[in-house]
Structure formats: C-alpha cells, structure tokens
Amino acid sequence: MSKGFYTKIAADNVKKNYRLYVPRILAEAGLFASFYILFTLALDKRLGEAVGGSVLPTLMGMGTFIIGFLSLILILYVNSFLMKQRKREYGLYNVLGMEKRHIVKVLFFESLIASAVSIAIGVVFGMLFYKLSSLLICRLLRSGAVPGFYYLSAPTVLFPMLVFVGLDLLAFLAGAVSILRLKPVELLSGARTGEKEPRTRWALLVLGVLSLGAGYYISLTVKSPLAAIFLFFAAVLLVMVGTYFLYVSGSAFVLKTLKKNKRFYYDPKHMPAVSGLLFRMKKNAVGLASIAILATGVLVMISTTVSLYGGVKDTMETNYPQQLYLSAFINDKDRTQRVPVEDLKAIVSETAAQMGVEIDHVDSEKLLIVSYLMRDNRLLTMKETDGWKAEEITNVIYITEDTYKNIRGVASVISEPKGLGLKKDEIAFCRISTMMNDVGSQPGSITINTREYRIKEHLAYFPIASNTSGIVSVVGIVVSDDDVLNDIYTAQKEAYGEHASEFADRIGVTFADEAAVSSVGADFNNTVAEKLKARYPDGLSYDLDTKWESLKNVLELYGTFLFLGMLLGAVCLFATILIIYYKQISEGYEDRRRFQIMQKIGMEEKAVKRTIGSQLVMQFFLPLITAGIHTAFAFPILLKLLKMLMLTNTALFVVCSLAAFAVFALVYAAVYLLTARTYYRIVH
Amino acid sequence: MEILKVTDLKKTYTSRLGGAQVQALKGVTFSVESGEYVAIMGESGSGKTTLLNILAALDKPTSGSVVLDGMDLSAVKESARAAFRRRNLGFVFQEFDLLDTFSIMDNILLPMVLGRAGVKEMEAKLASAAEALGITPILNKYPYEVSGGQKQRAAAARAIITEPKLLLADEPTGALDSQSSAELLSVFSRLNAGGQTILMVTHSVDAASHAGRVLFIRDGVVFHQLYRGGSANEEMYRKISDTLTMLRTGR
Numbered sequence: 001m002s003k004g005f006y007t008k009i010a011a012d013n014v015k016k017n018y019r020l021y022v023p024r025i026l027a028e029a030g031l032f033a034s035f036y037i038l039f040t041l042a043l044d045k046r047l048g049e050a051v052g053g054s055v056l057p058t059l060m061g062m063g064t065f066i067i068g069f070l071s072l073i074l075i076l077y078v079n080s081f082l083m084k085q086r087k088r089e090y091g092l093y094n095v096l097g098m099e100k101r102h103i104v105k106v107l108f109f110e111s112l113i114a115s116a117v118s119i120a121i122g123v124v125f126g127m128l129f130y131k132l133s134s135l136l137i138c139r140l141l142r143s144g145a146v147p148g149f150y151y152l153s154a155p156t157v158l159f160p161m162l163v164f165v166g167l168d169l170l171a172f173l174a175g176a177v178s179i180l181r182l183k184p185v186e187l188l189s190g191a192r193t194g195e196k197e198p199r200t201r202w203a204l205l206v207l208g209v210l211s212l213g214a215g216y217y218i219s220l221t222v223k224s225p226l227a228a229i230f231l232f233f234a235a236v237l238l239v240m241v242g243t244y245f246l247y248v249s250g251s252a253f254v255l256k257t258l259k260k261n262k263r264f265y266y267d268p269k270h271m272p273a274v275s276g277l278l279f280r281m282k283k284n285a286v287g288l289a290s291i292a293i294l295a296t297g298v299l300v301m302i303s304t305t306v307s308l309y310g311g312v313k314d315t316m317e318t319n320y321p322q323q324l325y326l327s328a329f330i331n332d333k334d335r336t337q338r339v340p341v342e343d344l345k346a347i348v349s350e351t352a353a354q355m356g357v358e359i360d361h362v363d364s365e366k367l368l369i370v371s372y373l374m375r376d377n378r379l380l381t382m383k384e385t386d387g388w389k390a391e392e393i394t395n396v397i398y399i400t401e402d403t404y405k406n407i408r409g410v411a412s413v414i415s416e417p418k419g420l421g422l423k424k425d426e427i428a429f430c431r432i433s434t435m436m437n438d439v440g441s442q443p444g445s446i447t448i449n450t451r452e453y454r455i456k457e458h459l460a461y462f463p464i465a466s467n468t469s470g471i472v473s474v475v476g477i478v479v480s481d482d483d484v485l486n487d488i489y490t491a492q493k494e495a496y497g498e499h500a501s502e503f504a505d506r507i508g509v510t511f512a513d514e515a516a517v518s519s520v521g522a523d524f525n526n527t528v529a530e531k532l533k534a535r536y537p538d539g540l541s542y543d544l545d546t547k548w549e550s551l552k553n554v555l556e557l558y559g560t561f562l563f564l565g566m567l568l569g570a571v572c573l574f575a576t577i578l579i580i581y582y583k584q585i586s587e588g589y590e591d592r593r594r595f596q597i598m599q600k601i602g603m604e605e606k607a608v609k610r611t612i613g614s615q616l617v618m619q620f621f622l623p624l625i626t627a628g629i630h631t632a633f634a635f636p637i638l639l640k641l642l643k644m645l646m647l648t649n650t651a652l653f654v655v656c657s658l659a660a661f662a663v664f665a666l667v668y669a670a671v672y673l674l675t676a677r678t679y680y681r682i683v684h
Numbered sequence: 685m686e687i688l689k690v691t692d693l694k695k696t697y698t699s700r701l702g703g704a705q706v707q708a709l710k711g712v713t714f715s716v717e718s719g720e721y722v723a724i725m726g727e728s729g730s731g732k733t734t735l736l737n738i739l740a741a742l743d744k745p746t747s748g749s750v751v752l753d754g755m756d757l758s759a760v761k762e763s764a765r766a767a768f769r770r771r772n773l774g775f776v777f778q779e780f781d782l783l784d785t786f787s788i789m790d791n792i793l794l795p796m797v798l799g800r801a802g803v804k805e806m807e808a809k810l811a812s813a814a815e816a817l818g819i820t821p822i823l824n825k826y827p828y829e830v831s832g833g834q835k836q837r838a839a840a841a842r843a844i845i846t847e848p849k850l851l852l853a854d855e856p857t858g859a860l861d862s863q864s865s866a867e868l869l870s871v872f873s874r875l876n877a878g879g880q881t882i883l884m885v886t887h888s889v890d891a892a893s894h895a896g897r898v899l900f901i902r903d904g905v906v907f908h909q910l911y912r913g914g915s916a917n918e919e920m921y922r923k924i925s926d927t928l929t930m931l932r933t934g935r
Contacts, residue, residue: 197787197826262803263803266793266797266803266806267797267800268797268798268800271790271794271797275783275785275786276785278785279784279785594783594784594785597782597783598783598794598798599766600740600742600769600775600777600781601770601775601781601794601795601798601842602766602767602769602770602771602773602795602798602799603766603770603798604763604766604767604798605763605766606763607766607798
C-alpha cells in the first residue's frame with residue numbers, strides 16, 4: 001500500500017472527526033501562541049531596554065515554563081481522550097485486516113496533520129498577538145513611547161516549534177502504545193458492562209469536610225501576613241484535598257439522600273437526573289474537582305494581580321508623602337557619623353537647579369527606628385522575651401515633637417500640624433500598619449522597655465514615610481524631646497548591643513511639580529549619587545529613596561504580574577473549557593442510548609431536554625460555584641498576603657474579585673450554552 | 685371489541701439524495717380484538733419492523749391509518765406522542781433496553797414516574813406486576829446483576845405496569861436462551877389469559893406458536909394468517925412451520 005493511501009485515510013479521519021479534532025487543534029494553537037508570546041517577551045531585547053528592568057524577562061521566562069508544563073498535561077489529556085473515543089474505529093480497522101502497525105501509521109499521519117495545522121495556526125496567532133502583547137505591556141508598565149512591534153527572529157519561532165513537536169510526538173507515542181495494546185474482540189463484542197452504584201464513602205466524606213474546614217479556618221483566622229505566607233500553601237493544599245474528597249464522596253452522599261426521599265425522587269424531573277448524576281459523578285468527580293480548583297486558581301490569580309496593579313497609585317501615595325528621601329553616613333561600619341542635613345539639602349538643591357525642577361520645601365527628620373515585640377500594649381526588646389509570634393514584631397519609628405512640627409507633609413492630609421505639647425512622659429501614637437487585628441483599639445498608655453508613657457494623642461497620619469515591606473507592624477511615635485529619644489536609644493542599645501539601631505538624619509523633599517521631577521527620573525538619582533561621592537571621596541553609605549524610581553520598579557513588577565496573571569488565567573480558563581467540552585462529548589455518546597430508551601418508553605422530548613439540561617447545569621456549575629465559595633473563603637488570607645505586597649485597599653480587592661468572578665462566570669456560561677448544544681445534538 | 689385497526693398502511697422510504705424509493709409497506713390491513721394474542725412473522729426486510737415502529741407511534745405512515753381503541757394515531761400531535769405511547773402502549777424489546785443507572789424497581793417504575801403517578805399507587809402496582817412476573821426478589825438489584833431472562837421479565841413488568849391497551853413486543857425472545865424463552869412465553873400466555881392484548885413481532889416459530897393468531901408478512905403486505913382455533917401449541921408450531929416452508933418455497 002502506498003504512502004498516499006495512509007495520508008488519505010488520515011486526512012479523511014481528521015475531517016470526519018472534526019468534533020474531536022477542531023478543539024484539539026485550536027487548543028494546541030492557543031497554547032503554542034501563549035508559549036511563543038511569553039518566550040519572545042522574555043528574549044526581546046528592545047522590550048527589555050524600553051522597560052529598563054530585569055524583572056520582566058525573568059518572570060516571562062517563568063511564565064513560559066508554566067505554559068509549557070500546562071501544555072504537556074493538556075495535550076496528553078486531550079490525546080488520551082481522542083484515543084478513547086476512537087478505539088472502536090481503530091479496532092474495526094484491525095478486524096477488517098489492517099495490521100496494527102498500519103493503524104499506527106494512520107495515527108501517525110493524523111497526528112502529523114493535526115500537529116502541523118495547530119503549530120501553523122499557533123505561529124500566526126502568536127505573531128499577531130505578540131504585537132498586541134508588547135503594546136499592552138508597555139502600557140501596563142507606563143513606559144512612555146515604546147510602540148508595539150513585531151519581533152521576528154529564528155530562535156523565538158524555532159524553539160516553541162521544537163517544544164510542541166516534541167509534545168505532539170509524545171502524545172502520538174502514547175497513542176501508538178494504546179493501539180498496540182488494543183484487543184479488537186473486546187471492542188467489537190460491544191458488551192456493556194454495567195457499573196456498580198457508587199457507595200457513600202464515609203471516611204472520605206469526613207476527611208473531606210475536616211480538610212476543607214481546616215483550610216477555610218486557616219484563612220479566616222490567620223493573624224499576620226508573615227503567618228499567612230507560611231500557612232497559605234497549607235491552606236491551599238487542605239482546600240484542594242477537601243475538594244477532591246468531597247466531590248468523590250459528598251456527591252454520592254447527597255444524591256443518595258435525595259434518592260431515599262421517594263416523593264422527591266419519583267418525579268419525572270428528578271429521577272433520570274439524580275440517578276444519571278449518581279453514576280456520572282462516580283466517573284467524573286475527580287475531573288470536576290480539578291475544574292473547580294483550576295477555576296479557583298484563575299479567579300485568585302486574576303483578582304490579586306488586577307488589584308495589585310490597580311492599587312499601585314494608592315500604595316505609592318501612602319508610602320511616599322514626599323518624593324525624595326535621603327540619608328547618608330560617612331563611615332559605613334558603625335553608622336554613627338552622619339552626613340549633616342545641610343550637606344544633603346545642598347546636594348539635592350544643586351541637582352534640582354541643574355535639572356531645572358523646583359523644590360517646594362525640604363523637611364529634615366531625625367529618626368530612630370527600632371524593632372520590638374508588641375505585647376499587651378508593651379513594646380519589648382526581643383531579648384527580654386523568649387517565645388514570640390511573628391505578628392508581634394513591630395517596627396517603631398521615633399521622632400521628636402520638634403521634627404514633627406517641622407514636617408509639613410502632604411498638604412492634602414495635614415496642612416498645618418498643630419503643636420502637640422507633649423510632656424516628658426507623654427507620646428503621640430500612630431499605627432502606620434498593623435499585622436494584628438487591633439486596628440480599632442486605642443490604648444491609653446504604652447510601656448517602652450520598662451517605662452510607661454501616656455498616649456496624649458492618637459494620630460491618624462504619621463508624616464514619615466514608613467517604607468517598610470509590610471511584613472511587620474509599623475508604629476509611629478512622637479516623643480517630647482531629644483532626652484526622651486536618647487533614653488529610648490540607650491535602652492535598646494543595651495539590649496541589642498552591636499545590632500542596635502542608630503539615629504538617622506534624613507531629609508524629605510517635596511517638589512513643586514511632581515510630574516516634572518518624575519520625568520527626569522533616574523538621572524536625578526544618579527546626579528545626587530555622583531555629587532555625594534564627589535563630596536566624600538573617602539567613601540560613604542547613603543540611602544536614596546525616590547518615589548519615581550519606586551513607582552517604576554513596582555509598576556514593572558506588578559505590571560508583569562498582571563500580564564502573566566491575565567495570560568495564565570486565560571490559558572487556565574480555556575483549559576477548563578476544553579476539559580468540559582470533551583467530557584460533554586464523551587458523555588453525550590454514552591447518554592445517547594439512555595435517552596433513546598427513555599423516549600421509547602414514553603418520555604416527552606421536552607422532558608428529555610429538561611433532564612439533559614438539569615444534569616448539564618449541575619455538572620457545569622457545581623465547579624463554578626465551588627470556585628466562588630473557595631475564593632470567598634480565601635479572601636482574608638489573600639488580603640493579608642496583599643498587605644505584604646503593600647496593597648491595603650480592601651474595597652479595590654473586593655471589586656476586582658467580584659469582577660473577575662463575573663467575567664469568568666459569563667465566559668463559562670457562554671461555553672455551557674455552546675457545549676450543551678453539541679451534547680444535545682449527539683444525544684438526539 | 686376491536687382494539688386495533690390497521691387499514692391499508694403504506695410506507696415509502698426515500699433515500700436521502702432523493703434517488704431510489706423503497707416501499708417497505710405496500711398496504712397492510714388487519715385488526716386485533718381486545719384480549720387477543722397476535723404474532724407477526726416475516727423475514728428480514730419484510731416490513732415488520734417498519735410496521736411495529738408505526739404502531740408504536742415512533743414513525744409515521746405514508747398513507748393509511750392506524751386506529752387504537754378508537755383513536756386515530758395520525759391525529760395525535762407530535763408533542764403528545766410520547767404521552768400517548770406511555771398511556772396506551774407497553775413495550776418489550778429484544779435487547780431488554782433497561783437503563784443501567786436504574787435498579788430493576790426503578791426501571792419498572794419509570795413509565796409511571798413519567799406519568800406522574802403517586803408513590804402509593806406506584807408501590808401497589810409494582811408489587812402486583814413483580815408478583816405476576818416472579819421478579820419480586822430482584823427488585824433492588826441492578827440490570828447488570830441479573831440474568832437475561834430476569835431482565836426480560838423486568839422489561840415485561842415495565843411494559844404492563846401502566847396497564848396498556850396494547851403490549852407490543854419486538855423479538856422478545858431474540859436474546860434469550862431456550863429456558864428463559866420458555867419462561868417468558870409462558871408469562872406472556874398468562875398475561876394474555878388475564879386479558880392483556882399482545883402484539884408480538886418475531887422470527888421464532890416457537891414464540892409465535894404461543895399466539896392465538898399469526899400474521900405472515902411478505903414484501904410489505906399481509907400474506908397469510910393462521911388461527912389457533914382449538915389447537916395446542918405443538919399443533920400450532922407445525923402449522924406455522926408448514927406455512928413458512930410454503931412461503932419460502934414460493935408455495
């Protein structure tokens with residue numbers, strides 16, 4: 001037999017089985033395009049230069065890897081499904097006298113056609129959407145005037161091709177093995193071996209409830225972001241295990257309970273659906289649970305990345321009352337010799353003049369930042385206590401009333417700071433951020449080390465940039481004068497020894513036109529650094545923190561997160577859809593006989609449609625509802641984690657999550673309508 | 685009383701491309717009295733399956749009429765056909781056609797559930813049907829757990845539970861061994877003795893020999909019919925065999 005013969009059979013097969021092959025081809029094309037886009041984004045030097053960071057290529061590289069992994073799983077899944085559906089057909093070839101190696105040949109050409117078409121479409125999609133993606137990234141990263149562009153180079157096309165040809169080859173080999181193992185007699189005998197009615201597995205049910213409950217409990221009760229990091233993965237694992245167990249055992253439990261209620265069960269609407277689902281869930285519980293977990297992942301990924309990105313502005317405003325902070329030490333070792341504030345001011349002023357930007361005002365701050373454990377309104381140095389919880393760690397920023405008075409801060413927040421009139425044993429207290437659930441409490445006094453200070457005033461706003469990562473609580477304290485500050489300094493010096501904190505002189509600069517100085521950007525920072533080094537040639541250490549550079553870094557990170565979140569979210573969404581589609585089709589073929597019998601016995605077509613409908617709805621929307629509930633319960637722990645990434649805008653996160661859920665549900669519903677139609681056509 | 689009247693029934697199939705036309709039924713006329721047990725015999729391609737499908741309201745004739753208990757089938761609307769089948773007809777199929785996902789009990793109850801019967805009524809009727817067919821002990825089993833003969837008796841129970849005017853059986857012994865066949869046929873005879881009208885399509889001379897009357901269909905028309913009269917099953921068996929031989933050898 002000539003080669004043309006096999007290719008012709010293969011081509012015919014692909015055409016005949018379009019219901020199976022078209023989604024497979026589109027799925028692979030989509031995966032290829034995503035892989036191609038991320039891979040090219042990681043390698044595209046022009047983009048790297050335009051954005052000017054190193055985070056983007058690294059993250060895109062990781063994204064490429066994740067997509068590659070997802071592709072492996074999906075392509076193998078889809079192919080195993082295709083093989084299962086077509087075993088009968090291949091068995092028939094075998095019976096009709098085609099040898100197995102010939103069938104493998106046919107399969108090879110089928111795979112070749114599917115692979116070639118997928119990759120061809122994938123390349124075209126990838127190139128087209130690359131431009132869109134690069135445009136989107138530049139937009140997200142607000143990196144000025146970079147146009148979207150096409151990027152063509154041999155490696156970025158060839159490598160993804162290599163990967164996907166490899167994946168297809170793997171899938172083909174798996175298929176070939178299953179053909180070689182095929183026993184055609186079994187296939188043709190057509191014996192329908194009945195399945196046992198599933199039993200309720202009590203152990204799994206109990207374990208599932210406990211596991212899910214534990215996962216939810218962790219999320220609801222976690223106290224601090226630090227604890228959240230450690231517990232997050234435990235919670236995710238518990239919820240996953242709980243979901244699987246409950247889907248496997250809970251579904252049988254609920255359906256059997258329904259079945260026992262005769263009045264409910266013996267109803268034309270309920271009986272076929274309940275008994276159908278009972279058997280269906282036995283086979284599909286794991287698949288549906290996977291869908292629920294995938295969907296939860298999509299929701300969490302999208303809602304967090306969107307709200308992180310959306311919250312950037314807020315975050316920056318809270319963290320940077322002024323646009324530039326500078327402090328410097330002449331000698332690096334013990335950080336005692338401070339560069340005088342006048343010098344720092346002079347350098348910044350010079351630079352500003354040189355760059356043609358106007359300084360509105362400069363504040364100088366004498367700060368002392370010390371780490372304590374906060375326990376029952378007492379600030380304890382860590383050595384005084386053994387055994388502490390992560391959420392107790394508290395950084396305190398001390399300033400004197402003098403400093404407080406001189407800082408005018410952001411005009412919109414406090415225009416005229418009033419005098420506090422603190423006595424020696426009085427302080428003003430401000431929770432800048434807290435990791436404990438104590439936001440509302442307003443203690444009357446605080447004990448620092450051993451001395452008690454009365455809190456004369458609770459401040460709503462602390463005019464010093466905290467610039468902490470958000471892992472620990474931060475408290476701002478205003479003391480009456482330098483003597484008190486020195487007492488506190490000495491106390492912690494004694495406790496911490498060489499690890500003790502030192503005073504810092506810092507200037508905070510507010511520019512007249514924030515936009516103007518932001519557009520100067522990194523040049524400003526570099527010039528300041530050069531001038532500092534020129535003035536102190538013997539070496540110095542300095543800490544220069546500007547709002548614009550921070551913003552750029554955060555935008556790059558969160559913008560890339562967002563892009564990845566959206567792309568991976570989309571890929572997961574379509575993976576979900578694909579799995580559902582194939583499930584639906586395979587079940588359609590199985591259900592066909594059932595519904596034919598029911599119609600013969602006298603079930604109206606309307607009732608058949610309704611039964612199919614309710615069965616589909618259950619199967620389809622159970623995972624979606626589960627995902628919704630999971631996401632809702634994940635809320636508290638996610639909020640804590642986001643706090644660590646400096647997002648504190650809860651409302652924003654709520655809105656983002658709801659929006660993500662709405663969009664997801666919409667797409668999901670659209671897919672439902674589509675597959676329900678295909679299913680109905682098959683069954684009918 | 686005449687329960688079924690089939691008059692000059694014709695069915696022509698046209699191939700999809702509009703080419704050749706096949707006349708499956710060329711004018712079938714017969715009637716069935718209430719309480720009768722009629723077998724329809726014929727070779728493959730004689731048109732008996734087409735006839736059965738039309739009688740079951742699963743297919744429509746090209747011309748002619750089917751009147752069941754005074755109701756003209758062609759007057760039954762498409763949307764009401766399923767309900768019509770459920771109320772007036774009971775079915776027993778060659779492959780049993782029990783649903784794997786239902787227990788034997790639920791399979792039997794399905795037509796009643798579709799007819800929205802009350803739980804009490806269902807249970808009463810289930811008990812008597814199961815009793816009549818000797819399947820009470822297996823009611824809670826699933827189809828894959830019982831033998832072919834038991835499955836077919838369950839299917840028969842499903843067919844009679846709604847007390848249909850006409851029980852239609854399509855090769856009911858086709859998938860059964862001789863022992864199970866004999867059991868099923870005696871069940872049918874008992875049901876018939878209890879007043880159930882039965883119309884059975886079959887290949888099997890043995891099965892047909894239990895009927896009170898046998899219609900022979902060839903090339904789309906009723907070619908011949910045999911009445912049992914007073915004869916025993918063995919006598920009937922011989923008569924049918926002779927008729928079939930005659931039909932085959934072209935008289």
